[in-house]
Amino acid sequence: MIISSILENRDFEKRVAITPEIVKKYKNLGFEVHLIKDYANHLGINDKVYTESGAKFFNSQNEIIKNSDIIIQHGLLNDEQVTNMKENQILVGSFNYHKNKEKIQKLSSKKINVFSLELLPRITRAQSMDILSSQANLAGYKAVLESFAFFQKAIPMMMTAAGTVPAAKVLVVGAGVAGLQAIATAKRMGAIVFATDVRMASKEQVESLGGKFLTVEVEENLETEGGYAKEVSEDFKKKQEELLAETLKKIDIVICTALIPGKKAPIIINEKMINDMQPGSVIYDLAAAQGGNTSFTEVDKIIDKNGIKIMGENNILNKLPVSASNLYAKNLFNFVSNLYDKENKKININLEDEIIMNTLVK
Secondary structure: OEEEEOOOOOOOOOOOOOOHHHHHHHHHHOOEEEEEOOOOHHHOOOHHHHHHHOOEEEOOHHHHHHHOOEEEOOOOOOHHHHOOOOOOOEEEEOOOOOOOHHHHHHHHHOOOEEEEHHHOOOOHHHHHHOHHHHHHHHHHHHHHHHHHHHOOOOOOOEEEOOEEEOOOEEEEEOOOHHHHHHHHHHHHOOOEEEEEOOOOOHHHHHHHOOOEEEOOOOOOOOEOOOOOEOOOOHHHHHHHHHHHHHHHOOOOEEEEOOOOOOOOOOOOEOHHHHHOOOOOOEEEEOOHHHOOOEOOOOOOEEEEEOOEEEEEOOOHHHHOHHHHHHHHHHHHHHHHHHHEEOOOOEEOOOOOOHHHHHHEEO
16 A cells, blocks of 8 residues: 655645654554655655665656545645546545635545544544644744743743842733643743633643643633633633733733644633733734734734734744654554554555544544
């Protein structure tokens, strides 16, 4: 069987879905690995390294697509590439199903099996395939570095003969995987860290990392069965706004990570809150691609609002493409291994398997 990957649009996506280390693993399963020429040159990995691991290279992406049993990517193929696909082929990646439902349905109508891994169930067996967690972990780390680099004061407290430099105060909005990594990174660099999340289950995790947890006490359950945040009631929003408004007056750096799967990111920091912040403060909004957690977030722009800098990128992982590719490639390999019947050496789309059932989209 042939497993393959072609280039993404590098203007938007610098990560790759197969690394040299993972080529060897696919070969051990019994796959041939086909890649497009210069597949990872932009990451400093030349074709020779892949060839030594057992991959084969081709000049034509159409040839690769036509001959493949499984194609693994980050984003969806474009219309021209899709025309070269055939029945019963498998396409695996992170395809943002809620946003690209119509495109995916067209693929399904051609009897192409599309697996979108952001739909993985939150179960122990799926953890090694969890692309959202592996990528969010890196995003949380990088968001802290980016915001600290832009902040024009020192981060840790420094005691000098000339006086004391106070530690920067950081607020992390949303204590999921990205938020927890942001807390840990900011704390390691000497900041005083606060965090807020609608899920009370996050309190213990935040405090274990040295952060102070800020929350509104409510009786309603604000966590889905899958462990994600729910949309909150108007009463909760009002109480949360009051708490945030007071907290933000003394915060230097804000890292926003709050997302609701399949929906526009909630506006958590409004114009009044931003106007009351200290000039020179920085907001880094990891939710920018889904609309942002502030009233002024714009993708790939730095907005200056009365001296407050608001930053957001479409894909922060393009700034860590090697590390992100390594983790993503391992996630995909683990998923393909689960699809593969090693005894009979064929793909088995077993819809009784919760992982396969949840990620196969139509």
